[in-house]
Amino acid sequence: MAARILLRHVLRCPPARLVAYPEARLTAEDWAAYRALVERRQAGEPVAYLVGEREFFGRSFLVSPAVLIPRPETELLIELALAHLGGCPRPRVLDLGTGSGALAVTLALELDAAEVTAVDLSREALWVAMANAARLGASVSFVHSRWFDALCGERYQLIVANPPYVAANDPHLGQGDLRFEPRSALVAGADGLDDLKTIIAEAPHHLDDDGWLMLEHGYDQAATVRSLLTDAGFTAIRSWTDLAGIERASGGRWPGRP
Numbered sequence: 463m464a465a466r467i468l469l470r471h472v473l474r475c476p477p478a479r480l481v482a483y484p485e486a487r488l489t490a491e492d493w494a495a496y497r498a499l500v501e502r503r504q505a506g507e508p509v510a511y512l513v514g515e516r517e518f519f520g521r522s523f524l525v526s527p528a529v530l531i532p533r534p535e536t537e538l539l540i541e542l543a544l545a546h547l548g549g550c551p552r553p554r555v556l557d558l559g560t561g562s563g564a565l566a567v568t569l570a571l572e573l574d575a576a577e578v579t580a581v582d583l584s585r586e587a588l589w590v591a592m593a594n595a596a597r598l599g600a601s602v603s604f605v606h607s608r609w610f611d612a613l614c615g616e617r618y619q620l621i622v623a624n625p626p627y628v629a630a631n632d633p634h635l636g637q638g639d640l641r642f643e644p645r646s647a648l649v650a651g652a653d654g655l656d657d658l659k660t661i662i663a664e665a666p667h668h669l670d671d672d673g674w675l676m677l678e679h680g681y682d683q684a685a686t687v688r689s690l691l692t693d694a695g696f697t698a699i700r701s702w703t704d705l706a707g708i709e710r711a712s713g714g715r716w717p718g719r720p
C-alpha cells in the first residue's frame with residue numbers, strides 16, 4: 463500500500479494509472495526518486511511526510527514534519543461540531559492548536575457562514591495551516607497564540623481542540639509515525655493532561671452562554687476530562703466514541719455566568 467502511494471507520488475498520477483498500465487516502465491530518474499522514498503519509509507518516516515499530504519474528511523491536506531498528521535479519529539470532532547452548530551446562523555468557531563489546520567479548514571468549508579479562528583503556538587504549523595486554507599479555499603483567521611493568550615475578550619459559540627495529550631513517558635512515542643511527529647503536538651506533561659486542563663480552565667472566559675467546548679483526548683482520559691469539565695462548571699457533559707469504539711472526545715455546554 464505504502465509502496466503504491468510513494469510510486470504514485472513520484473509519477474504524479476491518479477491511482478487508476480498504476481492498475482491500468484502495469485507494464486509501463488519507469489525512467490531512471492523516477493526509479494531513483496522512488497527508491498529514495500522507499501528507503502526513507504523503511505527507516506520509519508511516515509508516508510504522509512514523504513508525500514507531503516494526508517486526507518482528512520474527504521479533502522487532501524498538506525503536511526510537513528512541523529505538524530501532526532491528521533488522524534481519522536479526529537473526524538469525530540467535525541461530526542460533533544456540525545451536529546451542535548446545525549441551527550446556528552453565523553457561528554463563531556475557535557480551533558485551538560490547529561496544526562495542519564485540518565479541523566479549522568474543514569469546519570470553515572462545511573459550515574457556510576461560520577467565522578472560524580485557528581491558533582497555534584508554532585509558526586511553522588501556522589504556515590502549513592494557512593497554505594491548506596488557501597489551497598482549499600477556506601476563510602479562516604489565523605492567530606499566533608499559546609491557547610487563549612492572544613484572544614483576550616474574544617468569545618465563541620464553539621471551541622474545538624485536538625491538543626497534545628500523550629504522557630511524557632508513553633512508550634508509543636518511540637514507535638511508528640509518532641517518532642517523527644512534533645513532540646510539542648503530542649506530549650502534555652507527565653500524565654498527558656496539562657494542556658487539556660489549561661484549555662478547560664480558560665474556556666469559560668471565551669465561550670458564549672450556551673456555547674460548547676469539544677475536546678479530543680487519549681483512549682483512557684474520558685472520565686478525567688468529564689470530571690475536569692464538571693469542576694469548571696460545564697453542563698450537558700458527555701463523551702463520544704470513535705469508529706473503533708473508544709471514548710475519544712468529550713465536551714460540555716457553558717451555561718454562562720450564574
Ligand code: GLN
Pocket residue numbers: 530533624625626627628634640647648649
Ligand atoms: N492521537 C494521537 C496518537 O495517536 C495523539 C494526538 C494528540 O496528542 N493530540 O497518539
